[in-house]
Amino acid sequence: MTHPANTVIKNPTWWRRRTHLERSLLVLFVVSTVIAAALFVSLAVLNFGNHSQFPTHEELRNPEQGLVAGGGSGNAVSGRSVEDEICFDAGCIHTASMILQNLDNTTEPCDDFYQFACGQFRKKFIPDDKTGLSMFSVISDELQEQLRMIVNSPIEKTDIQPILNAKNMYKLCMNESHIEEVGAEPVKQLLKKMGGWPVIEGDSWDMGSFSWLNTVYNYRKEGFSVDYLIDFAVSTDSKNNSARVIELDQAAIAVARDYMIKGLDHPRVKAYFEYMIDIAELFGANRKVATEELRKSLDFEIALANISLPTEERRDPEKLYNRMTIEEMQIKFPTIPWFEYFRQILPPKIEFTIAEPVVVGVPTFISALENLLQQTEKRVVANYMFWRAAASTVSYLPEAFRKKQLKYITAVTGSTEREARWKECSSQAARTVSLATGSLYVQKFFKENAKKKALELVENIREEMYAIIETVDWMDEDTRKAALEKAYAMTAHIAYPDELLDNQKLIDFYAGLEVNSDGTYIDAIYNTTKWGQEYNYGRLREPVNKTDWRSHGRPQIVNAFYSPTENSIQFPAGILQGAFFSEDRPNYMNYGAIGFVIGHEITHGFDDQGRTFDKEGNLRDWWHESTKEKYIEKAKCIIEQYGNYTDSQVKMNLNGINTQGENIADNGGIKEAYRAYVKWVSKNGPEKRLPGLQNYTPQQMFWMSAATTWCSTYRDETLKNRITTGVHSPAEFRVRGPLSNMEDFSKDFNCPSGSPMNPVKKCTVW
Structure with a gap:
């Protein structure tokens, strides 16, 4: 749902924020605890549908931990009353609702x-x-509403300049009539x-006055x-991370290499070419020309893709680290005046x-680019650079330009409309001013206790990574020791840094x-x-x-x-909410959700x-060397496993190959999170179950x-692109x-x- 620009977003009451299912659960509970059993039955019907499809659920319980004693409907748990075993707190009801709404009872787990x-x-x-749509996008949509409240709020005397910048940018973006009036002439x-x-x-x-180098320099200035x-x-120097270094890489082309090298035979490239022509025509070009x-x-851009x-x-990373001096570059790549090139791009203060x-x-x-530039007409290179x-x-x-952009977006993603203007703005x-808006975001919307709770989760899950490293049977002792040292040295950044709340630091930064x-x-x-470029390029001499x-x-x-390069993990405040984290729900939900994410990042x-x-x-x-070979062999198993998956x-x-890093992190992360939860239960005892889901053990949850x-x-085109x-x-x-992969x-x-x-x-790798 979108909102018109002049709509005032208010915080709805707690009750209005609940879903229909949540309200129903609350009403039923408040009516009387005497009919709690009836509530369980109705929710079980909602949850399980045809319960006969799950004949082994009773066998899935874990009586030795005292979570379930006896069978039947599951209402008699450990000899205690139903209310003792089921959590009816608001957070539990909200969580149960989320799970039930997503569940497909017709599929066997x-x-x-x-x-x-x-x-x-x-x-x-x-x-x-x-x-x-995803759980990430659900939270992102809520967060976007919150950001809108910040940047669309009236200007106040207490607003620091960075916040004024954000509010002014929002107004300029929302002023569509002025954008139409100004047009494309500037x-x-x-x-x-x-x-x-x-x-x-x-x-x-004037072809004679064109130089691709001068064009780069002009782009930098403007x-x-x-x-x-x-x-x-x-960037931070990968082999000396106390210092920064200039990094050069292959061109950032507009369409992914996998598509571009196929030329106009690929529909994405064809759509891109059509988009090029559309925009050029709107800027005043003859369509045929x-x-x-x-x-x-x-x-030319296809050629750039082919030499990439x-x-x-x-x-x-070792393959992409080729360190040389400017003098050595001049010898190796002689057609480009490198000292001048860096002088024009770096800020004057950098000597x-x-x-x-x-x-x-x-x-x-770089070598292939030199040859390509020498073999290509200047007009072709100029048309490419100015098109970009x-x-x-x-x-x-x-809007005329944006409609052509939407036409291209539709072709490559499947979405047929732009997001609401207020979202974009x-x-x-x-x-x-992301730091300044981030500061207001945590002050207005972040629950401070979540920071402490998340840190506890990080420490508990990290302990399981230590244990895994200590016990894997394929590592030699020297490598194991170094791996443990790395795991212990890993720093964690949770929610936000305290300095973010210091207005003077924000003023100085911006x-x-x-x-x-x-x-x-x-x-x-x-x-x-321009400000961003000046800041980023100007950090070359700044200690890391x-x-x-x-x-x-x-x-x-x-x-x-x-x-x-930092050996650090970071969990921004934005992910410490929604399906991923909540303080008022059982820990099996948090360890399974944000715990999975935490373990994933640690394993990276x-x-x-x-x-x-x-x-x-x-x-x-x-x-x-022997341990490295064993690691590569284990990673190969992951590569083959996922490479054999077909998206239906x-x-x-x-x-x-491309997904192996993330897959290794997923596999290690879920193992660490699960073991951490099992250890938590051993110290704190079993947790209550969720209403409507009481037939599932905490471990299953x-x-x-x-x-x-x-x-x-996802839409087909988007999914194809993600896979490719x-x-x-x-x-x-x-x-x-x-x-x-988990026993x-x-x-x-x-x-x-x-x-x-x-x-x-x-x-299994880890």
Whole structure:
């Protein structure tokens, strides 16, 4: 559902925020505890449907832990009353409602646990403005509403400049009539100032004055990307992470390499080409001329894709670390004036010599690019570069441009509408000053106690990673010791850094950035982009602080991260809610959900890429050769397992190589979370069950919670793209894969050996 721009979003009452099912549960409970048994029966019917389909559920209980004694309806548990064993707190009812709404009782857990846990969710209607729905998107939508409250609130005297910037950016973005009035002329004039887009300028374009290098330099001055031919970044030095270094990589092309190399034979490339022509025509080009000229530019971009390294060959960090000085670069790649190139891109305050180190990701790409540029007409290169610059402005232009963009988006994602304008504008405003909006977000919406609880979960789950490292039988002792040291050294960033609440720090950080409410939207975008480039490139001489609050100060994100160069894990406030976490529900739900995520991020430190960094976060080979070989063999099992999965919706096989890091993290993460929960129960005793789900043990609910976090449904085109280019397996395989490798899962659900969720061959790295 979308809201008109002038709608005031109010906080609904607690009761109005409950779903119909939750209200029904509450009413039934309040009526009388005397009819609690009837409530259980009705909920059980809702939950199980035809209960005869689950004849073994009674056998699945774990009487030795005192959770269930006796059979029948399950109302007599451990000889205690029903109310003693069932949790009727608001959080429990809300959680039960969520699980029940997603559950597919017609599927046996041991046949397809993802369908069992998420079958009803998969039937959800995908709104026309979305590429799919997931538990992540559900929380993101709520968070977006909260961000809107921040950036759309009236300006107050107490607002610091960064917050004024966000509010002004939101207003500029929402002022569609002014955007239409300004039109595309400012962009056209800026393109002309930077040398001109040949397809628009026609015969008046001056080929003699064109230089791709000067175009890059002009883009840098005006706030456009400098990455269209060579990707440029200032990053932490992977082999000396106390310092920063210039990094160059292959070009950031507009369409994924896997598609681009297939040319116009692929529908995505065909749609992209049509989009190029559409936008050029709106900027003033003749359509026939644009078709002819931009076809050559498309061929140039296809050539860039062909000289790029495939994703499968970019998984080894060592392979992408090729350190050389500017002087050495000049010898190796002689046609590009490297000292001048860096001088023009880096801020004037940065001093350097020809001895400055540079890390080149793919040297073969630079060499091939030199040849490609020499063999390609200047007009073709210019049309490509100016097309990319023009395309980057479309989202900020009048509706005629945005309609053509939507046409392209529809072709490649399947979504047929844009998201509501307020959503787009609140996101843009929040990105403009993400630290400042993040500060207000945690002050207004984050439950502070969640931070302490999440830290407890992190520590408990990390202990299980220690135990796994200590007990795996394929590691030599020296490598084991180093792995343990790395695990112990891993730092955790939970929710947000305390410095984020210091207004003066925010003011100092955003010094020099000002978004004026009486300006134009496109100018505001240019200014913020230039400010961002100046900040990022200007950090080259800044010492690396692995706990820098600025690097961990974006709490309004529904995600989690592992940094190999920091050897740190990060769980922003945005993910500590919803299906992932709540303080007022049983721990089996939290360990299964956010615990799975926590274990996943911890294990990233020991996946196929993370394992190549030591405890300090430096890229270094600290593995004994024999242990490394055993690790690679175990990872190969994961690669083959996932590579043999076929997504039934789009009839595509997964890429086991590209997804191996995430799959290793999923498999290790769920194991760590489960063991941590079992240990928690051994110390604290069994927990109450959920209403309507009382026939499931807490251990079974752990697995259901883990699966629920991945409930999703996507459009075909979006799913195809994720499988083709993504590093994550589709959601169902993030459940089926790890759980089918877990003996504990099969034991808890009594899955027969050889059943789909309990295959004889299992893959385990950690």
